Amino acid sequence: MTPGRFISLEGGEGTGKSTQAVALAKMLEQKGYVVQLTREPGGTSGAEIIREMLLTGGEDKWDIRTEALLFAAARAEHSAKLIRPALARGEWVVCDRFIDSSRAYQSVNGALSDEEIMELHRVGSDRLMPDRTFILDLPKAVASKRAAARDRGGSDRIGGRDSAYHRAVMANFRQLAADEPERIRMIDAAQSVESITATLVQNLGDLMS
16 A cells, blocks of 8 residues: 655744635645645644634733643544544645644643643644644745635634744744755745645655656
């Protein structure tokens, strides 16, 4: 059986992750692969319940450690019920966010280290990592404008955090890419939608068989 492959798309708010996840899944299907398109937090019925808990309400709804545990719990359910079974069947999984979002977002204020976040991932998801991760990168002003148009003033409790927080998130993403260049690829998200999708597919050539 041809091995399944796990691809994640990451980035800040308004960088086009969801659009590219859909486009990439369609391109892979056209090439003959069976593809599961999914998202985090969410992807399964239980994880979607946790998503609603995490993304609604006020900024002070959860303590940062509680928030990290909830993200890890949603990811554990998602990994066990959807991602691992799909990979075992030889399918491709395209996921809008995965563990690198927790690493980038939940370490901003210093309350949690990368090692602590990865330890939660070890316990919850048995260290499952994508075969390839794409981080979509846009200038903050452009990303903010896109996010505002998308949300129409109704951003979720994490997306609605201040600009300094989101700048720190992108700095964390860029550091992850510098630390793990074999797995993580930075993608210029200022290109056209079609150009970005083509770049993603081109950067998957070594995983296709």
